[in-house]
Amino acid sequence: MNDEYGCDPEVPLRPVSRISVVYNLKKAAGAGEPDDKYEEYDPLSTVESVAETIASFGFSVSLCEQDGDFFPRLRSQAPDFVANLAEGRGDARGREAQVPCILESESIPFWGSDGVSMAVALDKLLTGRTLSSEGIPVPLSSSFRGEEDLPVLTELFRQRSRYVVKPRYEGSSKGIFTDSVAHSPREAEDRIRRIWHRYGQPALLEEYLPGAEITVGVTGNSRPAIAGMMRISPVHPREEFLYSLEEKRNYLERIRYDGPESIPAPLREQLGRFAAGAFRALELRDMARVDFRLDGDGIPRIIDINPLPGLSPQYSDLPILHRLSGGSYPDLVRSILASAFRRNGLAFSALPVGADAL
Structure with a gap:
């Protein structure tokens, strides 16, 4: 490769026959754990859907759970490529970087972003700062790590009347409940303490945006x-x-999901531009889902960006929005593979002529 985004056209493409799907399997929360402890993990049905779709392209596919036996299992399977679904183990904010870093250390190409982008994107505060520095609209937000941060609440409520209180580095709406909107410093403090107690991490106070919620796939x-x-x-x-x-x-x-025809054309153009800009700003790769809310003036602001979006064909937002936009699940998986194969200089004979691999 001549850079992280493409392969030197003069270098022969390497063939791929074996692909491992790496994942964390969803399980029930244990005693004393929040009931959404493993909300980000995938049920076996999702893992099998991804594996079966990849196999339909002619590859030999193995399942490789990221558990205590991950290293020997991965080395035994000896994949030419990995389809990474793993959210990572534990609670640290760098957990989504675990599998990408391991695969890089083993020189195994994989789909999705690298460890640095994964870790930054999981941290909503760092993501907001990065996007804001690039001129991409985000909500006003503030991080609360401990008691010493609470006095600023009074000033924040002079600036905005409502805030959403959420964990700083969680996905899959973990820690976001129907009562997570705070209307006063006292309500905000109560919900901040709930995040501290339930998730053991900083809370993020983010201005409530009253407009429509729209999510964009990239x-x-x-x-x-x-x-x-x-x-x-x-x-x-x-x-x-x-x-x-x-x-x-x-x-x-x-919930009601409405496709792109429900969004005015000028807004669709603006959303696409901001989503692609965020993708580039965070140096993401192959796939992402970008979540927006419209503010009181109708300006779309990014409230979350997920470089490891769910791929359940039944209930995950990325496959749903792709389907509502006229695509199919196999086409979505194919496009992600096409992007990753092109970037890594790998041959994918199952790709149709003219497929977008950039």
């Missing part, structure tokens, strides 16, 4: 492409809406 590398977008709304409209943990768990009854 694939590619140096020239990221928009894989689709959708508007997320409650089935029963209400004045304050959060796409919370409870809403996601009961999405069939509570």
